[in-house]
Amino acid sequence: MTLTKATHASKSGDFGKRKAYIKRYWQLYALLSLPLIYFLIFRYGPMYGVQIAFKDFNLFQGINGSEWIGLEAFREVFAMNDFYITLRNTFMLNFLDLLVSFPAPIILAIMLYEIRNAWFKKISQTLLYIPHFISWVIIGGIVYQLFGTQSGMVNAILQGLGMDPLPFLTDKNSWLITYLFTGVWQSAGWGTILYLAALTGVNKELFEAADVDGASRMKKIWHITLPSIKPTIITLLILNLGKMVSIGFDRPYIIGNTAVREYSDVLSTFVYRIGLESGQYTLATVVGLFQAVVGLVFILGSNYISKKVTGDGIM
Amino acid sequence: MSSRTSNRIFDIVNITFVSLFVLFCLLPFVHMIAVSLSSNRAITSGEVTLLPVELNWGAYTQVFSDHSMLTSLGFTIMLTLATTLLCMLFTIAAAYPLTKGKLKGRKFFMYLIVITMFFSGGIIPEYLLIRDLHMLNSVWALILPGLVSPFNLIILITFFKNIPPSLEESAEIDGSSYLHTLMKIVLPLSLPVMATLALFYAVGRWNGFQDALMYITDPQIYPLQLKLFQMVQNNMVTELTQMEGANRTALTPEALKAATVVFATVPILCVYPWLQKYFVSGVMLGAVKG
Numbered sequence: 001m002t003l004t005k006a007t008h009a010s011k012s013g014d015f016g017k018r019k020a021y022i023k024r025y026w027q028l029y030a031l032l033s034l035p036l037i038y039f040l041i042f043r044y045g046p047m048y049g050v051q052i053a054f055k056d057f058n059l060f061q062g063i064n065g066s067e068w069i070g071l072e073a074f075r076e077v078f079a080m081n082d083f084y085i086t087l088r089n090t091f092m093l094n095f096l097d098l099l100v101s102f103p104a105p106i107i108l109a110i111m112l113y114e115i116r117n118a119w120f121k122k123i124s125q126t127l128l129y130i131p132h133f134i135s136w137v138i139i140g141g142i143v144y145q146l147f148g149t150q151s152g153m154v155n156a157i158l159q160g161l162g163m164d165p166l167p168f169l170t171d172k173n174s175w176l177i178t179y180l181f182t183g184v185w186q187s188a189g190w191g192t193i194l195y196l197a198a199l200t201g202v203n204k205e206l207f208e209a210a211d212v213d214g215a216s217r218m219k220k221i222w223h224i225t226l227p228s229i230k231p232t233i234i235t236l237l238i239l240n241l242g243k244m245v246s247i248g249f250d251r252p253y254i255i256g257n258t259a260v261r262e263y264s265d266v267l268s269t270f271v272y273r274i275g276l277e278s279g280q281y282t283l284a285t286v287v288g289l290f291q292a293v294v295g296l297v298f299i300l301g302s303n304y305i306s307k308k309v310t311g312d313g314i315m
Numbered sequence: 316m317s318s319r320t321s322n323r324i325f326d327i328v329n330i331t332f333v334s335l336f337v338l339f340c341l342l343p344f345v346h347m348i349a350v351s352l353s354s355n356r357a358i359t360s361g362e363v364t365l366l367p368v369e370l371n372w373g374a375y376t377q378v379f380s381d382h383s384m385l386t387s388l389g390f391t392i393m394l395t396l397a398t399t400l401l402c403m404l405f406t407i408a409a410a411y412p413l414t415k416g417k418l419k420g421r422k423f424f425m426y427l428i429v430i431t432m433f434f435s436g437g438i439i440p441e442y443l444l445i446r447d448l449h450m451l452n453s454v455w456a457l458i459l460p461g462l463v464s465p466f467n468l469i470i471l472i473t474f475f476k477n478i479p480p481s482l483e484e485s486a487e488i489d490g491s492s493y494l495h496t497l498m499k500i501v502l503p504l505s506l507p508v509m510a511t512l513a514l515f516y517a518v519g520r521w522n523g524f525q526d527a528l529m530y531i532t533d534p535q536i537y538p539l540q541l542k543l544f545q546m547v548q549n550n551m552v553t554e555l556t557q558m559e560g561a562n563r564t565a566l567t568p569e570a571l572k573a574a575t576v577v578f579a580t581v582p583i584l585c586v587y588p589w590l591q592k593y594f595v596s597g598v599m600l601g602a603v604k605g
Binding site for chain 2: 021025027028029031032034035036038039041042043044045046047048049050052062063108111112114115116117120124126127128129130131133134135136137138140141142144145146150151152153155156157159185188189190193194197214216217218249250253254268271272275276281284285288289291292296299300
């Protein structure tokens, strides 16, 4: 008797609690429902669609109707010469970019930090950040104007200096210069922000002590400024290494062209080309999936290393 | 050499290098402006560097009388505004509930969102999804797929969490609902971070190109970047056909292309200096999160 009463009481208590909980939180669930629906449809929807990597997909039968073929498409992709070329190019362009575009903001940040005229420093920073906001399409337009073989300004200057014009857009080796140039141009200024932020934390007394010791400016940069941004440098370097397999679409697609495809075709443009231009949806999905999985391994790996080395990561 | 003179020399060298780098960033723009204001003859013979040669405004008259270009500009402005507004609404709607530790399922929802930062279906499944939703050639294909950036969402969650809880609690004691607290207390305190995120979304949309290339074939709703791209590609054709000695007079004049590039850059350059500090603070917020 007493027992049933107790259960009854606790049940109605539960019910009352739940009612109170819903009453209290329903607005939050209502708010959250909209973005969650978005994530389910537009982020998880494509993940559902990834199954066509294992199917002989055609547009009429759709994702569900197409026939399973197991790993056949993977075998086909791994036998494609173009796949290896684009994979190599992805690594190559990323690596060269890292070599050129990674040190640039560090040097620039140190130079900016050494400027004592606050006004000059501010103006410089404002101007240096601008390229970051320029779309690749516009950069492409500028690049074709600057680097054209016939009428480009760069070649006009080279010829003025008595040198032969370089086919910056049509010869694959010269094209690499063009590609790397755009990277430095676009990212060097903007990349200084994190380093400059790290430098605001430097203890000014260190510089004063160095002054007492009569240290030169270069010495101070070497022994104070650089060591204070070292953790930032290492973290960013490791995280950048983690992005070796991932490459944006816009830059290689717009800056590249058919004449230099041997170098400019990367995984992202390859997926677009065989998938949307040639309609080989299954093969393109396989390449995309390969890139996503390997990219994930790289990112998790670099993050793990970054945490081990610096105690800092993205997660 | 006294340390004062060596200091002076260091400063001069340093300022010179920084100035050179600034010039390196700006000269391409200057060159484009010069080209856009020069005669086609001067451009093709490579005489134009940083100042217009045989000044002529013809290219700009042509850009501004090109109806499709102005339509595209107007469309892109509307698209950017609408995208930014919707993105912000959805990001706020996701961020606020996810700051409430007592909300059941919060952790699960967080995982659901964070996973998408590290893995995605790839562009082919995305394309097929848009196709199955019958959104090809629709404005929605340019708005919906990027509605919430998990990265921006996490920045906003971090910011909301740093608002002193006492402020919200006092409102709750007064019987204010969550929605009310969000509108009256949380959002007004978060204006700077919201400006930053709105700018990220806006610049992303304004500069966005790949989705338009994939989803839009109807010239009526070409965003500016796609329209520009076709001109750039045209440029490339010029470069390639030149090697084969083809006749170039039939192709779009260089000045017109340059004027179009300038035309598409100016809106960004006009807005940018006023908003710079929000962008910079955005980078910092992103880094702090890490």
